[in-house]
Amino acid sequence: MAENNTKKTLQIVDIDAYAPPQIACRIDKVAMVKAKLSFAQTFILGILAGVYIGIGAQFATLVTCDSTLHYGLTSLIGGIAFSLGLMLVVIGGAELFTGNCLIIMGYVSKRITTREMFNNWTISFMGNFVGSLTMVCWMYKTQQFDFFHQMVGAKALLIANTKVTLTFKTALARGVLCNAMVCLAVWLCFSGRSAADKILSIVFPIGGFVASGFEHCVANMYFIPIGIILRKNPEVVAAAERMAGKALDFSQLTWRGFFINNLFPVTLGNIVGGVILVGIMFWFVYLRPHISFSLNVKQDFFNK
Numbered sequence: 001m002a003e004n005n006t007k008k009t010l011q012i013v014d015i016d017a018y019a020p021p022q023i024a025c026r027i028d029k030v031a032m033v034k035a036k037l038s039f040a041q042t043f044i045l046g047i048l049a050g051v052y053i054g055i056g057a058q059f060a061t062l063v064t065c066d067s068t069l070h071y072g073l074t075s076l077i078g079g080i081a082f083s084l085g086l087m088l089v090v091i092g093g094a095e096l097f098t099g100n101c102l103i104i105m106g107y108v109s110k111r112i113t114t115r116e117m118f119n120n121w122t123i124s125f126m127g128n129f130v131g132s133l134t135m136v137c138w139m140y141k142t143q144q145f146d147f148f149h150q151m152v153g154a155k156a157l158l159i160a161n162t163k164v165t166l167t168f169k170t171a172l173a174r175g176v177l178c179n180a181m182v183c184l185a186v187w188l189c190f191s192g193r194s195a196a197d198k199i200l201s202i203v204f205p206i207g208g209f210v211a212s213g214f215e216h217c218v219a220n221m222y223f224i225p226i227g228i229i230l231r232k233n234p235e236v237v238a239a240a241e242r243m244a245g246k247a248l249d250f251s252q253l254t255w256r257g258f259f260i261n262n263l264f265p266v267t268l269g270n271i272v273g274g275v276i277l278v279g280i281m282f283w284f285v286y287l288r289p290h291i292s293f294s295l296n297v298k299q300d301f302f303n304k
Helices: 020-035 039-064 071-092 099-108 114-142 144-164 168-189 195-211 217-230 234-244 255-286 292-302
Strands: none
Touching: 020 099, 020 114, 020 255, 039 071, 039 114, 039 144, 039 217, 071 099, 071 168, 071 195, 099 114, 099 168, 099 255, 114 144, 114 217, 144 217, 144 234, 144 255, 168 195, 168 255, 217 255
């Protein structure tokens, strides 16, 4: 009986994280994909991202509403809960304006046009806004604000009022730092080879920015409108004043206060943080022409 001399091929599976030059190339390639999405695709995925971030925002509000822990620990718990939102965006697939600031890398590499980049940003921003307001409507209908003797509603109201009373410079600076951390979370996600890798990459950058009190324009599309609605509920207002231990001034908690005092400076800061502090910096290091240590990586990646 003849022996079977068939050789078995051993397949090697690489489980190491992608190196930073490879991450840069992956984001560069994804920028081209995002730029080619239709208006409907970008808008619908933008709505989903707004809903997902709203889910994370309400979750963070819920778990911290009656906490008696130290302020820092309570903030950390809220930040970890909020990271659910970006997990849903990244793993589930959606178009989040703040994360999409990283497609600037594809723009400066001349892989996408100015029009394609701004179309993606504008359409995803509009979709995020619609999705966030949709989530506000759903959460109001759930009457979650009545949980724990209106403490959930009171916490939401206090969060919203704090955000609309920030100065322009403070809101801008917190917006810059926030989206630097969001885009770093996305950057780390591109290093992962599995869903578990991506989830772990998200938790601490996102938990860190929330715990640090930084400002995210899409999250605020949920946080502030829900507060504007709840300020008309006398029981929630009374619970908020008991929680704060003093009478509160909600005169700035209006739609004008939302757009002028918070959304405008925070969005501007988010663009600066994501585009300049992360996108441009990493492009300059890894993707600009004549960078010898990344040329082979770039060529190999785009030949796949």
